[in-house]
Amino acid sequence: MGIQLYLYLSAILFMIGVVGVIARRNAIIVFMSIELMLNSVNLTLVAFSAFLGDVTGQMLVFFVMTVAAAEAAIGLAIIISLFRNKQTVNLDEINILKW
Amino acid sequence: MDLFTIVFYFLAIITLGAGAVVVFSRNIIHAAFALLFAFFGVAGLYVLLMADFIAITQLMIYVGGILVLVLFGVMLTSQVLDVQMKSGTIQTFPAVLVVSALAGTLVGIFWSTPWKTTAAAPMEVTAAKIGEMLLTSYLLPFEIASVVLLAALIGAALIARREKNA
Numbered sequence: 620m621g622i623q624l625y626l627y628l629s630a631i632l633f634m635i636g637v638v639g640v641i642a643r644r645n646a647i648i649v650f651m652s653i654e655l656m657l658n659s660v661n662l663t664l665v666a667f668s669a670f671l672g673d674v675t676g677q678m679l680v681f682f683v684m685t686v687a688a689a690e691a692a693i694g695l696a697i698i699i700s701l702f703r704n705k706q707t708v709n710l711d712e713i714n715i716l717k718w
Numbered sequence: 719m720d721l722f723t724i725v726f727y728f729l730a731i732i733t734l735g736a737g738a739v740v741v742f743s744r745n746i747i748h749a750a751f752a753l754l755f756a757f758f759g760v761a762g763l764y765v766l767l768m769a770d771f772i773a774i775t776q777l778m779i780y781v782g783g784i785l786v787l788v789l790f791g792v793m794l795t796s797q798v799l800d801v802q803m804k805s806g807t808i809q810t811f812p813a814v815l816v817v818s819a820l821a822g823t824l825v826g827i828f829w830s831t832p833w834k835t836t837a838a839a840p841m842e843v844t845a846a847k848i849g850e851m852l853l854t855s856y857l858l859p860f861e862i863a864s865v866v867l868l869a870a871l872i873g874a875a876l877i878a879r880r881e882k883n884a
Contacts, residue, residue, distance in 0.1 A: 639741035642813035689870030696878035
């Protein structure tokens with residue numbers, strides 16, 4: 620089996636994530652969708668790394684995971700802080716910057 | 719079909735199904751638990767690709783760290799007692815538009831790329847290689863990653879704490 624299957628899989632997973640980011644109301648679901656998209660990109664990198672016999676792709680995945688962990692901590696802190704101030708995490712109700 | 723292909727399709731179905739549940743489920747708790755299966759599916763695919771170190775890292779960081787954080791977020795921001803766990807969708811039309819544009823682009827790229835199908839490269843243990851590269855050619859990004867993690871740690875604690883005089 621070739622590399623295409625892995626690329627199809629990660630493309631579909633990425634598009635599922637895009638739907639979640641754009642269409643969902645809840646900030647935490649948007650957040651989970653971002654994690655899905657990061658996972659699909661990681662899958663692409665590991666697939667290329669395995670099929671080219673080059674470890675550099677897995678190195679990039681390692682750094683992506685580091686940034687994803689930092690992003691998870693900061694993002695959830697922001698969401699919790701937002702919930703404390705507005706009592707909601709629905710993105711269409713958080714519109715104090717709108718004129 | 720050999721064993722690899724069967725296992726691949728099995729893991730792919732798990733990953734995509736769980737991903738679809740994450741995005742389309744109306745119940746946030748269901749979405750968070752489906753995310754667990756999506757992460758496990760991707761970790762299985764890493765094992766299938768012989769990326770041993772990355773598979774273990776995926777389990778430890780995503781399943782052990784990020785998922786627990788997300789579950790905390792779900793529990794802390796949902797009105798559990800008021801059964802307010804449901805969540806709807808907005809902007810369905812822009813979502814369909816953007817995703818069809820993205821899908822068109824990706825399918826176009828898939829069609830127009832001449833695929834050179836080769837067998838996977840012979841595999842060896844990758845952890846030793848990754849460790850060697852981290853301490854030689856990728857030393858600076860490695861150190862910067864540690865600073866990023868420290869800054870994120872302090873920043874998260876600072877943002878999420880309850881302010882005394884506010």
